[in-house]
Amino acid sequence: MRTRIFSFVWVLRLVLRLGLAGLFVVAGVLKLDDPSRFALEIANYQLFPVLAPFVAIGMPATEIVVGLGLVFLPKLWRQAAATLLAAMMAIFLFAVSSALVRNVNIDCGCFGGSESPIGPWTVVRNVVLLALALLVVWLERPRRTDERR
Amino acid sequence: MRTFLLALLGAGSGLIVNTLRPDRVDWTVAIANATCNATQLTVPIETVPINRAAALCASSGVLIADARDAERFAQGHIAGAVHLPCSTPGALLDAVPRLLASVDLVLVYADTTDAARPVAEGLRNRNAMAGLRVAVLEGGFEAWARAGQACLSGPCPRCQDTDLGTSHAH
Numbered sequence: 160m161r162t163r164i165f166s167f168v169w170v171l172r173l174v175l176r177l178g179l180a181g182l183f184v185v186a187g188v189l190k191l192d193d194p195s196r197f198a199l200e201i202a203n204y205q206l207f208p209v210l211a212p213f214v215a216i217g218m219p220a221t222e223i224v225v226g227l228g229l230v231f232l233p234k235l236w237r238q239a240a241a242t243l244l245a246a247m248m249a250i251f252l253f254a255v256s257s258a259l260v261r262n263v264n265i266d267c268g269c270f271g272g273s274e275s276p277i278g279p280w281t282v283v284r285n286v287v288l289l290a291l292a293l294l295v296v297w298l299e300r301p302r303r304t305d306e307r308r
Numbered sequence: 309m310r311t312f313l314l315a316l317l318g319a320g321s322g323l324i325v326n327t328l329r330p331d332r333v334d335w336t337v338a339i340a341n342a343t344c345n346a347t348q349l350t351v352p353i354e355t356v357p358i359n360r361a362a363a364l365c366a367s368s369g370v371l372i373a374d375a376r377d378a379e380r381f382a383q384g385h386i387a388g389a390v391h392l393p394c395s396t397p398g399a400l401l402d403a404v405p406r407l408l409a410s411v412d413l414v415l416v417y418a419d420t421t422d423a424a425r426p427v428a429e430g431l432r433n434r435n436a437m438a439g440l441r442v443a444v445l446e447g448g449f450e451a452w453a454r455a456g457q458a459c460l461s462g463p464c465p466r467c468q469d470t471d472l473g474t475s476h477a478h
Contacts, residue, residue, distance in 0.1 A: 191325070194329075216322045216323055216326045217318060217319040217322040217323070218322070219322065220319070220321045220322030220325060221314075221317075221318025221319060221322065222318070223318075224314060224317050224318040225314065225318065236310055238310075239309065239310030239313070240311075240314055242311045243314050243315055243318075
């Protein structure tokens, strides 16, 4: 029994995919603009600052790959992309919460920029995005009706 | 599984892109900067007394940097000093390396010797590989002014020269 092409679930899945994908691709592209600056921002979180340059190198590209994958790849790969997206959201959530709890001054120092500071709403936003990502993982689960792969 | 492969693809393409671009993150330098207990960085910052600073003042290759806030700088600063403001958007991060390009010694001063030290250390840590010498003015601006050395007032002229660019939107 096939579901109608415009079923609610189908629309929901598409909206979530496009929304999350767009968010991540844009975020990734913006970070690609100034990698050294981004590395400094990561280091300011005071969580294993030695890893900062590697994260700065890998994260924006991964965000773009995940975003594009979520839209364009076949089903099982989409689920993988959503899983990776959820994992990244979980990491962001941990980093932001950790910085808030420890009262780490993210934009401090004579050479830091006072950009958009993080706050409780950042945590809420990340939790919501994580939940949406997990929802997509669940929506993209392989069903018995998909026989092709 | 697939998730891991995607992560690998992301990390890999990031690495390739980083290697190819001119403004790449040099992770060897970045690691040195991040680990504050590297042996080269435990040497204390040199303090320079007023009379020696006065002699250095005019030499090219020496940059005098004011670490106080903009108001104090405008009220009175060492002649020829550059202002290192704490509240400018991150564009200054780009301007500072450019200012430092032709400089061997940066003399940082604040109101007191100790106030300038963390700024001097920060400058040195960020430029460890460039072999830049950073020193602190003994006694700060107070001592300089009391000794009757050359002072100017007004906003930082060299800050206007350098193109500080636009702040980054993230």
